[in-house]
Amino acid sequence: MEVEGLEHLRVEGGSRPARLFFSGHQNGMADPVFACVSLPAQMHYFTRADVFTQPVARWFILRMNMLPIYRPKDRIPDLPERNQRTFAAAHQRLDRGAWCGIFPEAGHQPERRTRRFKHGSSRFVLGALSRPAVKERGLQVLPMTFDFVRYDGYRSTARLRVGAPIELDDLGAEPQDSGPHRVLVSDRMKVALNALSVELLEGPLYDAHLAICRCIEGAGGTRPEPAVLADVADRLQAEESEVIEGFTALLDAGMPHPRQHDAFEGLGRLIAKRPTQLAHHAWRWPFWLLFRVTTGWWPRLVEKRMANHIRSVGFRTTFGIPATLLGVGATWLLLGLAISMWFRGFAFGLMLLVALRLCQSMAMPLEDALADRKSERAASPFLDHKWVKQWCSPD
Numbered sequence: 001m002e003v004e005g006l007e008h009l010r011v012e013g014g015s016r017p018a019r020l021f022f023s024g025h026q027n028g029m030a031d032p033v034f035a036c037v038s039l040p041a042q043m044h045y046f047t048r049a050d051v052f053t054q055p056v057a058r059w060f061i062l063r064m065n066m067l068p069i070y071r072p073k074d075r076i077p078d079l080p081e082r083n084q085r086t087f088a089a090a091h092q093r094l095d096r097g098a099w100c101g102i103f104p105e106a107g108h109q110p111e112r113r114t115r116r117f118k119h120g121s122s123r124f125v126l127g128a129l130s131r132p133a134v135k136e137r138g139l140q141v142l143p144m145t146f147d148f149v150r151y152d153g154y155r156s157t158a159r160l161r162v163g164a165p166i167e168l169d170d171l172g173a174e175p176q177d178s179g180p181h182r183v184l185v186s187d188r189m190k191v192a193l194n195a196l197s198v199e200l201l202e203g204p205l206y207d208a209h210l211a212i213c214r215c216i217e218g219a220g221g222t223r224p225e226p227a228v229l230a231d232v233a234d235r236l237q238a239e240e241s242e243v244i245e246g247f248t249a250l251l252d253a254g255m256p257h258p259r260q261h262d263a264f265e266g267l268g269r270l271i272a273k274r275p276t277q278l279a280h281h282a283w284r285w286p287f288w289l290l291f292r293v294t295t296g297w298w299p300r301l302v303e304k305r306m307a308n309h310i311r312s313v314g315f316r317t318t319f320g321i322p323a324t325l326l327g328v329g330a331t332w333l334l335l336g337l338a339i340s341m342w343f344r345g346f347a348f349g350l351m352l353l354v355a356l357r358l359c360q361s362m363a364m365p366l367e368d369a370l371a372d373r374k375s376e377r378a379a380s381p382f383l384d385h386k387w388v389k390q391w392c393s394p395d
Helices: 028-038 049-052 057-065 079-095 118-129 132-137 177-197 203-219 227-240 242-254 263-270 281-307 315-343 346-382 388-392
Strands: 002-004 018-023 043-048 067-069 099-104 139-147 159-162
Touching: 002 018, 018 028, 018 079, 018 118, 018 177, 028 043, 028 099, 028 139, 028 159, 043 049, 043 079, 049 057, 049 067, 067 242, 079 099, 079 118, 079 132, 118 132, 118 139, 118 177, 132 139, 139 177, 203 227, 203 242, 203 263, 203 388, 227 242, 242 388, 263 346, 281 315, 281 346
Parallel strands: 002 159, 018 099, 018 139, 043 067, 043 099
Antiparallel strands: 139 159
């Protein structure tokens, strides 16, 4: 994981403030798990309560310090009381300076846009601000985003971005949990999250907007500025029927769909005349070959299984990453045991495990580069397509 924005978490002197992180929810259980293992403090994430009814998932998420939150679709008769108990437990943890995480949209969705916030998150914030222990140490409410937008191939990194805390001081020393205050806090949270994340059009223009966004990301190597995406959105809406017709023709001609492939990001690199170079990775080939022979086949096996059995890309991440990690770990363990028995010494098995891990770390930059080259090859036949020239050109 690469974590950006850690400067917003630094504290100089005094007690550490309690913190509440809020984010969009693209990737099922992968989002809270990555946050829990990446941020430099123990996290307590609100998680949909029905997951706790599954024994294996319950064992795992309880060890990740997650808290059950009930939704109307759960049809629980005492739903408000149960959620109030969850809020009370989370408030007690904030009293001690804990870090909590919440999804204000109250649900998972695979698109790169922010939906309407439910007011449960603002109720939780207002309730926390009224607690003496929280007022004494302070409360920071910070936006956070996850970058899981690359679909093609096994990737070595994912990115988590933390933004500056929202303004709360003007709410007063004793903010009331009222309708106007809930709306105010929710609006500030949404504005902060929109500024930090990628916001695309919903509806029939979403896929075209996503394709252009991926192309800009490929050309610049980073997420597009919100003003750029907003300008593109205005242009798309002004020519909606022509945009959809041209984009459909592009896909019909064989260009991979931006929801399922990295071809548009590869297209952006080709348009910017900065295709992926493999020459400086030449020394990594022996490590890559050993990685592919021992455990490099696991990600491809799992990805194929996930694609065949799970429709949502977000939940493919949720189940695919743990399955890959489990498969790789089990393979390493079996290889280590085999070497230990062959040479009659566990030291040899431990040495092999260390060597395999080092080999993997050396191989992954080349693995990423090969996946990028693959996406560029998929995109290259469409550089002169009319829709690409009109909407993906830097002009």
